[in-house]
Amino acid sequence: MSLIDLDFLKNFTKGDTGKMKKYIGMFLDIAPKSIADMERMYTEKSFDDLKVVAHSLKPQVSYMGIKSLETTIKEIELLAGSKTNVDSLPEKIAFFKTECTKACTELAEAVAKL
16 A cells, blocks of 8 residues: 555646656655654754744645655654644654655656656
8 A cells, every 4th residue: 555645746836747856855865864863853852943943844844745644754753843742742653654654755756758
């Protein structure tokens, strides 16, 4: 089962494959760095910074059509921002990392076919 749905991105770029490749490439570059930042920020208890990173990933996850992660990234942002139930963050970040890594593989394959 595919984790990505590029319909939004196709509509957003009006089917311009060059733009689609550009946006996917940017996500493939940013996502792993952002995940590493979230892991580090949790370890350092920098919850305000963690909230900012999660917030910035939210629209990107939507643009890439990774529906399965939209709720998770919102939860990470909310928990970090409210500083409540923060002991559940490592599990949510780990799930996000695992699923996002799979989605990035699919996105890389999609770019190769564009």
